[in-house]
Amino acid sequence: MCKPTLTYWSVFFSFGLCIAFLGPTLLDLRCQTQSSLSQITWVFFSQQFCLLLGSCLGGVFKRTLAQSLFALFASSLAISLVFAIIPLCHNVVVLAVVMAVAGLAMGCIDTISNMQLVKIYQKDSAIFLQALHFFVGFGALLSPLIADPFLSDTNCILSNSTANASSSTANASSNLPHIRKSLVPHHPGNLSHYDLPMKGMVVTRVSYAFWIMALINVSGWDLGVARDLGWEDPCSSGLGGAGACWEYQEYSRESGVLETSFGDEGHDDLLSCCQSRNFRGASYTYFAVHITGALVLFMTDGIVGEYSGFVYSYAVEEPLAVLHKVAGYLPSLFWGFITLGRLISIPVSYRMKPATMVFINVVGVLITFLLLLIFSSSVVFLFVGTASLGLFLSSTFPSMLAYTEDILQYQGCATTVLVTGAGIGEMVLQLLVGSIIHDRGSYSFLVCGMIFGCLAFTFYALLVFFHRMYPKPSPELDDASPDKAAVPDDTGQYQR
Incomplete structure (x- = not known):
């Protein structure tokens, strides 16, 4: 392949x-x-x-x-x-x-x-x-x-x-x-x-x-x-x-x-995915895994969109009042560390389970926003926090996708639902944060990020809860699973 x-x-x-x-x-x-x-x-x-x-x-x-x-x-x-x-x-x-x-x-x-x-x-x-x-x-x-x-x-x-x-x-x-x-x-x-x-x-x-x-x-x-x-x-x-x-x-x-x-x-x-044939015999945990997985990415991808879109505007306003030329490096720094984080995640994902990586990501986002709020008057920490946020957000989407598909045993519509949820979050949260900053001032930019981070962690905790309740595959199904893959015999025919 x-x-x-x-x-x-x-x-x-x-x-x-x-x-x-x-x-x-x-x-x-x-x-x-x-x-x-x-x-x-x-x-x-x-x-x-x-x-x-x-x-x-x-x-x-x-x-x-x-x-x-x-x-x-x-x-x-x-x-x-x-x-x-x-x-x-x-x-x-x-x-x-x-x-x-x-x-x-x-x-x-x-x-x-x-x-x-x-x-x-x-x-x-x-x-x-x-x-x-x-x-x-x-x-x-x-x-x-x-x-x-x-x-x-x-x-x-x-x-x-x-x-x-x-x-x-x-x-x-x-x-x-x-x-x-x-x-x-x-x-x-x-x-x-x-x-x-x-x-x-x-x-x-x-x-x-x-x-x-x-x-x-x-x-x-x-x-x-x-x-x-x-x-x-x-x-x-x-x-x-x-x-x-x-x-x-x-x-x-x-x-x-x-x-x-x-x-x-x-x-x-x-x-x-919305057709009734996909609902027959499905338990409530089946739907809960789809929904909570999509909501985690709705929040994390939304954070990527709103942070990259508004960090410059936040930096040039009071109390930081960063020079325009200096503040212009912040979005580039953010995307640069997202790219670096994705490169680092390639070998890390070989050793670490997707569920663990998602946990580290959402907790890291929460801690970073908390520290950004505490040190909101520090220009140096704004740059450090921007880099940290890029690292923690970098591998959230692929890790979340692998984790959710693993829970559902590669059935259902997880990939489509998660990709759609992430796209909606990036579009909606950016518009929402822009309106809030316009009405409440630049400090609300970090407050919104903290709220979205808390919601992402909450939805992840719910996903783990539903994962524990999700039915395990039966031995009969396991015998027919891809793990029991077809292999060619001496004549070149594929049999299971």
């Missing part, structure tokens, strides 16, 4: 590239579309909403490895085309539609990659999931670095009446780095007090950044995987676990194409 696994990892790099470029480039895209700040920030919502929709529907592509690989190829190719097309979008509505397409592709990548790695490796999936989420962090770290040399240092719309420009416009134009760091997805009201020109000659070089990212994305995997959409026999590759070998089902004599059928039980898209 080497080729499919490498494919899932590489498409998550595409996911990371696409998820992180919008914030730094948004001011230049505002100039390109000649729109207001409030109008252009709704492009965030277009991308995030369709990412959530794509996550819900991604389970449709579940029947075979070939089908899932083709879906991922199409999604990553769509992202490459989006990067190439963005410089040609001179209307904000057209740009929003293009970003919606990118969001759908990203959602499909998110659900399919997580789902298929869990299906292939099952009890051994934790280490492969950690590696998968390292690649999205690496892409998110690289994307702003590619864009940075091409960003405008001054306002990129030269007004025809520069001599009559208002003082507020001049002040805003001279303070673009501050505005750039203040851009918050889903909360455009935060920018209503800035007045930048919307008419005039557009001077921006950001198009080169998008074309470079399109070339990186294509050369990185699209061309290679398009040539090798086939897959290896999981029993002979040595990388797949017993579950991967057990999934080996069909051989087409006519075409000579190997297929892996994943069956119909569980791992559907969100709409299929």
